[in-house]
């Protein structure tokens with residue numbers, strides 16, 4: 402069943418990991434997809450070619466999600482080339498981990514800019530377009546760490562908690578325009594971001610997850626397909642945990 406037929410989606414940070422799985426799932430479900438990357442240019446260009454097999458319009462853009470003007474240009478170019486924007490997934494994110502004692506101002510600022518300011522940047526520009534359409538679904542990728550906190554990730558946890566407050570506020574402001582805004586909070590998902598972690602730490606996490614395994618990017622993408630589609634037409638302002646029961 403194609404849940405996103407005729408829809409236009411814009412996904413940030415889709416060169417790899419969770420964003421890549423979201424872009425591919427959206428295309429499989431019939432959406433035309435605009436997506437971004439920043440440093441992984443080859444991967445981004447390869448993805449554009451790969452997704453063409455699903456038969457919808459696909460376009461990758463090199464665009465820095467943390468830059469306000471670039472985000473505005475991205476929303477405008479997407480509207481010009483695709484005709485509308487129905488779905489936005491703010492997925493781009495980074496980690497700069499370290500204990501507070503050792504965290505530099507730069508580590509703090511960079512994570513807030515890329516993880517949280519980016520969500521403001523694109524949501525603001527894209528919802529201007531969605532308001533005229535009187536239709537839209539915004540999905541912000543937060544983290545269970547934004548709900549619970551995590552030693553060694555004060556900067557990341559703060560950025561992800563900020564996304565949750567932003568998501569709920571936008572849901573309240575734009576519900577009357579038929580624009581929904583939800584967050585997805587992945588737990589431990591096996592991507593390049595988590596591949597750098599100490600394997601002993603990872604094993605102890607796995608043991609603590611009720612489903613006894615890390616999640617796959619596809620499992621986060623499936624939740625995004627649901628929130629992007631009209632299957633979730635009465636759901637807004639929510640945080641959907643995709644964490645194998647980690648926080649339960």
Ligand code: NAP
Nearest residue numbers: 414416418419438439440441466493494544587590592594
């Ligand atoms: P990843 O494999 O490291 O991929 C991150 C993506 O974000 C890449 O495509 C990267 O593009 C892009 N990106 C980074 N900075 C960017 C910028 N300034 N502008 C545009 N794109 C940018 O990470 P992931 O594990 O898939 O994580 C994706 C999202 O899920 C993040 O928001 C992350 O915080 C969240 N999350 C992940 C987990 C997990 O366990 N993996 C858990 C909870 C939440 P380039 O490589 O081209 O720069």
